[in-house]
Amino acid sequence: MLLFLEQLLNGLQLGVMLFLMSAGLTLVFGIMRVINLAHGSLYMVGAYVAATVFLHSGSFILGLLAAITAAGLVGMLVELLVLRRLYGRDHLDQVLATFGLILFFNELTVIIWGRQPLFMDVPDLLSGTIEVIPGAPYPSYRLAIILAGILVAAFLYLLFNHTRLGMQIRAGASNREMIAALGVNIKLLNTLVFGLGALLAGLAGAMAGPILAVESGMGESILILTFVVIVIGGIGSIRGALIAALMVGMVETLGGFMLPALLRLFLPAATADGAGASLASMSVYMLMAVVLVLRPHGLFPVHD
Amino acid sequence: MRGFIVTAALAALCSISGNIVASAPVKIGMVTTLSTKAGYLGEDIRDGFRLAMDLEGGMLGGVPVELLVDDDGRDPGKGKQIAERFMQRDGVKIMTGIVFSNVAMAVVPKVVRDGVIYISPNAGPSALAGKGCHENYFNVAWQNDNLHEAVGQYATDSGFQNIYLLAPNYPAGKDALQGFKRYYKGNVAGEVYTKLGQSDYAGELAALRAAKPDAVFFFLPGGMGINFIKQYAQAGLNKEIPLMGPAFSFDQRLLKAVGDAAVGVVNGSQWNHDLENDANLLFVEAFEKTYGRMPTLYASQGYDAARLIGSALKQVGGDLSDMSAFRAALRKADFASVRGAFKFGSNQHPVQDIYVREVVRTEAGDITNETRKKVFANHRDAYAAECAM
């Protein structure tokens, strides 16, 4: 039981990370109708910049700020140079061009930083563990991630529901032509939304730095899961992204933990462990397939 | 189309020049992994190999050699394609370089049947050590199980009774745990297979803590290992449960990315930079001077592969027309390995000493491995008996 609760916490933490990634991606898709595979690259940029600044200054906060800024700027630059030309184009073109961006960014990091994965440590303040659940010490850094995710979700909620900019963005997501007709500067709005998405990806990358290996290609591992999240949640829906991110986080974490145990009831241990691990790898995709079969537009469709 | 004409013209040129110049350098084809997250492994194998050539002024065993390198991107199909190009276009007779077992399984059985000598500087899948052994296949690193076996023996010697095992869900992962259990005699607290390429181990760590083992053995090569060790330390587990594994998650470049989290971890290796023999002293110093970084075990294996080839080339005077003479020369393993004593067993895999090392922070502040003790002397792999050679 104790273990189960701890696993729920782990699922929540992964869900929060996925939410930070998918919030930006789903907005970009919802408003600009652009599939941006390079979203994972912005995550990587965040992690690399955070690790580099951390290495030279020793300050985690400084690294975090630099990462957010850098990812936001790179994101806006990419929007201006490449993505802007892809609005209204076929999805395939967008996939191909942003796939090109992935290759470019991955190889560029190898050229700049080398093949050696970078080192980044948790800040001293958060290096210990806390017993949120009595008897199960939990890394305080992961708790901080969960907290940061909740704050971001709250911030986005306020932004979208209680500010003028947020209303324009929401309006843009459901009817692009209409708000252009109402005199909103769509170009500026696009760049801003893209910058916001990039910034969140950079934040996720920077926060992942101390937990994961900071290396070239790290963006793709999370990219596919991010896409799974936004498709399950319904493309363009922030609320959908939040709920789907938590679902995917839970399935991914609990699947690896519970499936082998479940199979051990019917099968010899070695077979059960192997088969359980394989099923766990597939579980997220099964979830997506089931959701799409039942609701082809995801859980919270924005467009029909 | 232009590519075709250019390549055709180039190829024609090569074949002509090949006929005129009799003493053209011996070509060695290196298929290795330079891109993807695991790119630094291939980079070190290549750099170690090149170092041996550079120290001899572009020669190996006094014979001029030319090293052709291409990146397989960790993709078996790509590796196969490069090997075919080396054989068919460049007429390569000696190949080496493959990092990963799955690429090796795609490339090696075919090339050795076609008469190419393959010297493995890293991968040693059991299929190629046992039933699938071949007179043209030499392994100068280890059979995949060896380093795990050493840690298993160490765990038994140190009196651990209840160990938790963790590896990715793929053949090399299963081999790793098999290898460990071959020499570990205590109880298994849990055996977990994770997704290949997994980055977050929070779930596994929670289950691990709940199982209350007295030690953890894990095999997670490359970035997976970095993630695991960092998260293990963040969960505070490094202060409670000792961690051990094969050298693959504790090479010098990886340690830089892991930092203090790895300090105290015990790992099995056939080589370390502090082994005291003349060949090793020379190698470590030259490597640091040339590349500005400490060598890893991969670099040591690349270097040894080159030196092994050099020793055989010297014996046949650079003449590869009689392959059986060249094979016999290779089998003698008449070179000073950086790991000390080295010879081939009946299946042409190493018979060598294996050590355990401990990750320490030096007074200068560097994090590195220190050799603790020799676990096996003249260790052979478990599959040699199955080899009909």
Next chain:
Amino acid sequence: MNPALSLRKFVLGTGLVVLLLLPILATVAGDPYLITLFSRILIYALAAVSLDLIIGYGGMVSLGHAAFVGIGAYVVGILAFHMQDGSALASWPFELQSSNAVLVVWPAAILISASMAALIGAVSLRTRGMQFIMITLAFAQMLFYLAVSLEVYGGDDGISLWSRNELPLIDLGDDRAFYYICLICLLIFLYLSDRLVFSRFGRVVRGAKVNELRMQSLGFPTYRYKLVCFSIAGAGAGLAGVLMANQSEFVSPSLLHWTHSGELIVMVLLGGMGTLIGPVLGAAAMLLMEEVLSAYTEHWMVFLGPFLIFVVLFAKRGIYGWLSGTGVESE
């Protein structure tokens, strides 16, 4: 005669002559590797053409096409494994022995790929657009992890074949013979696709791409048409997988990986979507570029990335559109 059309014929004619004579040219040039390289190009071309049937003509962007290539290859691999092993393929409900004959293995592989495509397509085609991309990816990933977990068949290490499949009179182990087999397979598939695309069936599928609602109101059950199209593409990909397994004498899960599907899409777009020759040119360009660029720099990806962006932004119709200077065939 329309000059564009004659240019097209010229390109096709020269291409075909070069392909037919290639083994001889390679022998004269003293570079047998060209035969291997071009066999690979032909095989990838076959896979890319089959993908273009659904992407270019059917408007169904699948990011899981490599799964069908992988299924075809795995059928060859698994049968070969049992031949080497000497074990029966199945003992229940009846004893089934394995085979190494082209005439048994290849049709079986194509059939199985097509059936899997029908199954996956039946579910996936309920969605469209972005969701379709993702659901095909999801199924491909499931099959990928399934292949990884097939411990008996080598798991992630895959299966190494001891020889190619056997055909009476022809030795497929000979690279030249094998090259011609690949060429024949590609030409047959191109011919069938050409017939298909311009048949009534093809018009319905293309019509559904442009305006599905209209086709439906005209009384065409577009779902069924698209499903058949998807299965045919699966069969083509399966055949490509069979050839791939035979060419490299090796099968592994990396064949099913999503990046492999991505590569196929790149080939289709690079060559010219919605044409039959485009994907062939795209496959050739992609593989040759890789050969040439990777010889110059190990960082060749840094050039490939921007090149792809450039193609999307400035050469929308791909190599074929650029060569023939015309619009896309299907429009």
